[in-house]
Amino acid sequence: MNLLTVENLSKSFGELTLFSEISFGINKGQKIAFIAKNGSGKTSILNIIAGRDSSDTGQVNIRKGIRISFLEQEPSLDPDLTIEETIFASDNEVLRVIQNYEHALADPEDADAYQKAFEAMERYDAWDFETQYKQILSKLKLDDLSVKVNLLSGGQKKRIALANALINRPDLLILDEPTNHLDLEMIEWLEQYFAKESLTLFMVTHDRYFLERVCNEIIELDNGQLYNYKGNYSYYLEKKEARIEQEAVEQHKSKLLYKKELDWMRKQPKARTTKSKSRIDDFQDIKERANKRRNEHEIQLEINMERMGSKVVELKKISKSYPGKPILDKFEYNFIKGERIGIIGKNGTGKSTFLNILTGRDTPDSGKVIIGETIKFGYYTQGGINIKEGQKVIEVIREFGDYIPLLKGRQISAQQLLERFLFDRKKQYDFVEKLSGGERKRLYLCTVLIQNPNFLILDEPTNDLDIVTLNVLESFLLDFPGCLLVVSHDRYFMDKIVDHLFVFKGNAEVEDFPGNYSDYRTYEDSIEQDIRAAKQKESVVKNSKPIRTEPDKEKKLSFLEQKEFKQLEKDIKKLEEKKVEIQHKFTDTTLSGDKITELSIQLGEIENDIEKKSERWFELSM
Known part of the structure; x- marks a missing residue:
């Protein structure tokens, strides 16, 4: 109906x-x-x-x-x-x-x-x-x-x-x-x-x-x-891809036909017959089809971020609470280069407060946030961008920079960056108040990235963005070499880009889970199944006769331990590579005494981290 x-x-x-x-x-x-x-x-x-x-x-x-x-x-x-x-x-x-x-x-x-x-x-x-x-x-x-x-x-x-x-x-x-x-x-x-x-x-x-x-x-x-x-x-994805491929085939055919008809037209035929006149009229349609272009712009975010030192961000015994609402209780964590962490939790559990403490917009009740000297935050907040009355799109981006460095020594102007974010030259000179909600979010993302951060923090970045932009943003984030910290309710987005999660459970409880969102849901479901199985076991009649069983077989790792085991392997590999990199630096005969001391301290820290993670790896592998 x-x-x-x-x-x-x-x-x-x-x-x-x-x-x-x-x-x-x-x-x-x-x-x-x-x-x-x-x-x-x-x-x-x-x-x-x-x-x-x-x-x-x-x-x-x-x-x-x-x-x-x-x-x-x-x-x-x-x-x-x-x-x-x-x-x-x-x-x-x-x-x-x-x-x-x-x-x-x-x-x-x-x-x-x-x-x-x-x-x-x-x-x-x-x-x-x-x-x-x-x-x-x-x-x-x-x-x-x-x-x-x-x-x-x-x-x-x-x-x-x-x-x-x-x-x-x-x-x-x-x-x-x-x-x-x-x-x-x-x-x-x-x-x-x-x-x-x-x-x-x-x-x-x-x-x-x-x-x-x-x-x-x-x-x-x-x-x-x-x-x-x-x-x-x-x-939809499957059929759209097939449609675009078919359109490409049809466009190729149209180009071949256009070339053939163009050669014929150059001979300046006289439209003396109905057939030749019809062919001349059809030529314009053929020309339009042959020159048709799909109005799509792929964002190419090959940003060359600033160098990141060995010390990133250290959180030491961070506590924060509001009247009757604890957020963090002696929370500790050391970020390392290349980490990709997602933050999930119910509304009101303190996710945004945590980001504000990390970036210095809020202060903890106790504890320290130690930020490395080379760290440059890029913070995309839920509040969005502040627009001045009568401001144009290009003027907004130029407040943050005129160009952005790319890989291989290249650079891109503010105008070119906007074009990559689907703002054509005409739209760049539109007033910002004319933009849709999603376009403003896209512009805001531009202003964050043009500052060339090496620690990117995104608080609900997917709200109001279209699917095309989301796919492009995900591709960029997968290649982003710095640290990434994301708060998002978009499960597809989180599954694609993060390695592990901070799960804010409320009442100052924060769980560090080694996996993405779907992994976490699988883990939670397995816990619920275990609880149900335990309850069923308790309901078994106590006076039933004991049954002789085989000796316990080798204990298998839980789902959470399996994820931790895999993550440890990745971490140890990264640390070993960093160790070799620092060791090679000692071969430089021009190093000053202070630099040698600094490298020695870094090497010692890395070797300690390798030792701790290796011990845990052996525990899980036994």
Whole structure:
């Protein structure tokens, strides 16, 4: 059953055309993801479908009587209402029945009101609905319903809006980046909820695991054309690659035909016959196809970072707490060159506070942060970039530098760097306030990288970035030779780029896990299975006869120990290479006494690290 049809929609802002004459339909039961580059008008399309904006041409035909809910990126809520009042302010009739019932419970002396409310609950079958909506509120950590909206963070407001959208059980649910501001536990719950519920979804999201596990169709807007893929994200990637290869073949054929027709045209044929006149007319179409170029720009981030010394960053017994909320308790860690650490944990466990302490934006209650002399931080924060009124894109980047050094002694100008980040020369002279949210994030990332850091810290870098930019950013980060520290709720992103995790569990507990996010989830699942098995074992009858067993076989390593064992092998190899490198430096006869002393200290530290890690390696290998 068709719920909604989009016919020939077009939208422009001045000279900028976002999209032109696009058409598609949404049928009941479809779970559609809409994919396009930042600045292509994804949010505009959602706003037009939801009735929040109008198109220049075309129309949206909605089936009569259906209910549509729209989750915006930045929800607009009444600041004077409480969470509970916000939820009950919707036009959902069942919610009003539940609200009346709860009011009747609060006044037990009014028996008639209670009876009417009870009968209404029965009539609307509201009991299951009440259970479900309370479960949704619980999963989204909206426990204190008496808090006013004006006291909430942006993430909490987004969760209220999401709860409202889910509770109303619409015929069509439109979602703009639904996983933004959700922690990993919430995202996985929402993923499971959408996968099992019979809902019709139309969404924009950059979360590729979410696309993979929830969506059954993907619509892509690419260079002004719409392409439909009847499958999930893996299917989309496969079919898109095949489409691009086919387009390349067709373009090659067009070029050959163009060359042939060009030779014929140069003979200046006279259009005396209908056949020759038609051939001349067709030549222009052939020429256009032959010269067509895909409007894609691959970011080439071959940045030559500044040299990193032997001492990176040392955290010594760091403690930090707020009233009633401990964040860190004597936390210690020594970063080494090339480490790639991901940070995960629920909202409010102190992830951003940790980054701020590391970079000196916040101070610990006790302990020391010792930063190596050669360390240059590049810190990409959630707050984004501060834009001055009337500032243009190129002016923003030039505040941080006019060029950036690349490998092999080359360099790239600020303009060229912006081009690599998909800002063409014309867009570079646009005012920043005209940029989309994702384009501003891309510009912000440019300002961080042009400073040429050797210790890169990214706090939720994937929010608002399109999938094309994410793939390019991941490719850069895989080649980045410095230290990398990332806070992200994007599981696909984390799996691809980090070696191990800091897991912030709350109450100042931080676990150092040797693996990526999927490894950690596998480990957590195995613990849950062990707990269940232990409980089943306890339930065995105590008086059962003992059974003679074979002597215990050689103990196998746990999942966590296997990951630690592999990580130790990598660490020891890196340290051995560093040891050889320093030993070679001693052959330099021009070394001063101070330099020899410095190298001797470095060599001693490395040899100590090798000894400690080797001892642990032998323990695990026995």
